[in-house]
Amino acid sequence: MRLRRVTRSPVAYWLAVIVLAAATALFVFRLVDATETLRARFGTRRPVAVAVDEVGVGHVLTGDDVVVREVPTTFVPAGAATSAGAxxxxxxxxxxFAGEAVLESHLAPAGVHGLGAHLTxxxxxMAVPVGAAAPAVRAGDAVDVLATLEGExxxxxxxxxxxLAVGADAVTVALSIDETSGVADAIARGAVTLAVRSPVENPSR
Known part of the structure; x- marks a missing residue:
């Protein structure tokens, strides 16, 4: 049995081409429209430096600690660094925290290191001597300094x-100028104790 050769209708062929082209154009149009809608809603994207992992107080940032990501302008907090070099x-x-945008307020001024970097x-x-019964504090905690003087x-x-820092025998804390004299007097005349304070109750200074 001889197979019949299937002939292709030019009209059907070009009709299929036109339909496919129209479908492609519609898809592209909708994609562009969706992109413009998202851009209008969230704004253009801008570079933001974010922390790769958790970073503790006192750490000097290196190139391995931060990565630059493109973030919609709507979600960029004020003061966010826009480059690793900054x-x-x-x-x-x-x-x-890991993934958190690095803000100017998170960092000491450029070139300032050591304890001075933490002081406004x-x-x-000031170093406050502590004993074995002192609470297990760490840098960044908020504490009250309590004095116990004889007869009071x-x-x-x-x-x-x-x-600011925790040592074997002393804890360094940031105090106001007026508080330093009171703490120094308490250390000289009696005993001092640290009490950890909730940062929600009274943010650390």
Whole structure:
């Protein structure tokens, strides 16, 4: 049996081409329209430096600590760094979470390191001696400094102080200028104790 040769109708062929082209154009149009809608809703994208992993207070950022990502402008917080170069080499003064945008307020000024990087104008760093019964504090905690003097009830000589560093025998805290004299007097005349304070109750300073 001989097979019949199937002939292709030119009209049907070009009709199929036109339909396919129209469908493609419609798809592209809808894709562009959806993109423009998202852009109008969330804004254009801009580079933002974000933390790769959790970063603790006092750490000096390196190139491995941050990555630059494109983020819709709507979701970019005020003060966000836009490049790794703007943050590498600077000291962290507010702990960072993984994936969090790095803000200027999270960092000490460029070139400022050590304890001084954690101090705002009017603040002083002071070491407070602690004993075995002291709470297990860490940098960034908020504490009250309590004084116990002979013949007097225990009272607070500093409240909501920020822990800057923890040593074997002393904890360094940030105090106001007025608080430093009271804490120094309490250390010289009696005993001092640290009490951890909720940062929600009174944010650390």
């Amino acid at each position: 943050v590498v080499g600077r000291t962290v003064v507010v702990a960072l 104008p009017g603040r002083r760093a 009830k225990t009272f607070a000589v500093a409240e909501g102080a920020t822990v």
